Amino acid sequence: MIPAPATRPPPSVPVANELSERVVRVLVLGLPPLALGVAGFLAWGGALHWQDLVVLAITYVLTGLGITVGFHRLFTHRSFKTPRALRVAFAILGSMAVEGPVIEWVATHRKHHQFSDHEGDPHSPHLHDAPGWRGVLGGLVHAHVGWMFRGKDQANPAHYAKDLQAQADLRFVSxxxxxxxxxxxxxxxxxxxxxxxxxxxxxxxxxxxxxxRILVLHHATFSINSLCHTFGRRPFATGDESRNLAWLAPLSFGEAWHNNHHAFPTSARHGLRRGQIDPGDWLITALERTGLAWDVIRITPERQRARGLAR
Structure with missing residues (x-):
């Protein structure tokens, strides 16, 4: 049995115009699959060209790194520091991924870490009472997309992201x-x-x-909430159901080493072992070598072994 957190979640932020918010979310989640259908139809008819794939690759990498390096490792967990202009650039690139404003995104993820897989976690797949496969599937759907339509699960930025709200440039981008x-x-x-x-x-x-691009990146990100709390390996005892899912790591820029991340949330590197692909860390390392990142948090092998790294 996973022990429950000592604290209870604070009241969620009230959602103004909840109906309109839901309509927007339906459009954001529904239009990209339509785009995929049109793209597939055109590709079947011979209208897919190399330029389209280049555009897809460039925009996927830019916005994906905006999420994993910017929204997640820089703003949520403060795994490294970087100049103000680069912080703003990461905030903009992450916003282009269409996963919500930066301050809202950070607040939600910090709340997830505080109550991971317990009451108060906005998107745990393990808080449903239905038995058997029905409960598993219901939990996966909730963790993947369903939680976005439950206003009561929204995190309060005034509680979870005060540091970002105090920065005028990030308030503006958000x-x-x-x-x-x-x-x-x-x-x-x-x-x-x-x-x-x-x-x-x-x-x-x-x-x-x-x-x-939005469709693929969305579901790569959403799969961290759903699949990486249900399937995969757990080399560290973390007090939740976070797991490493190797096949998802390249597509998510290293985010799928999720058990590693929950064991060491502030680590700039998620792929802690040899062979664990982590493009997000590659970028942070490159920035560090050029002087554009500093105070990068690394986890020593000794700390990993002390936490119970499986050999």
Whole structure:
């Protein structure tokens, strides 16, 4: 039995215009699959070109690193420090991933860590009473997307993200979130048009680097909440059900070494063992070597062994 946290969750933030919020979430989650359907239809008809895949790769890497390195390791866990301009750039790139404003995202994730897989966790797959596979599937659906439609599960930024609310530049980026969503759609359109020299190339770039990219990145991120708390290996005793899922690590930029992360939340590196692919850490290491990152938190082998690393 996993021991319950000593503290109870504070009251959740009230959700203004909850109906409109739900409509927006339905659109954000529903339109990318439609984009994938259109893209697949066009590709089947021979309309997929190398430029589209280049646009998809560029936008996926930029926004994915904005989430894992920016929103997660920098803003949520303060695993390293970096200049103000780069902090703002990470906040913008993460916002382009269309996973919510930076301050809201950070508040939710910090609440998840405080109450991981216990009452108060916004997206645990283990808090449902249904027995057997019905309970497992219900928990996975809730952890993957269902929690987003439950207003009572929303974390209060005033409680969980005071440090970010005190920074004017991050408040601005968070408040202007729709602007960065539009910028995240304009970028693939511009790249597609530049690579092909045509309006059609811009539109197919928008399709692949906009809709398809958002869909794939969303579900890579959401799978950390669902799959990585249900399937995989647990080399560390963490007091929750976090797990390492190796096949998901490259697609999630190292986030799927999730048991490692829950064992050492402030670590800049999630892939702690040899062979554990962690592109997020590669970027942080590169920034550190160029002087653009400092005070990078690393976990020594001694600390890992003390925590119970399986050999």
């Amino acid at each position: 408040r202007t979130f729709p602007l960065w969503v539009l910028a995240g759609l304009a970028l693939p359109f511009g790249l597609g048009a530049a690579l092909t020299g045509t309006l059609t190339g811009g539109l197919t770039g928008l399709l692949w680097g906009g809709g398809v």
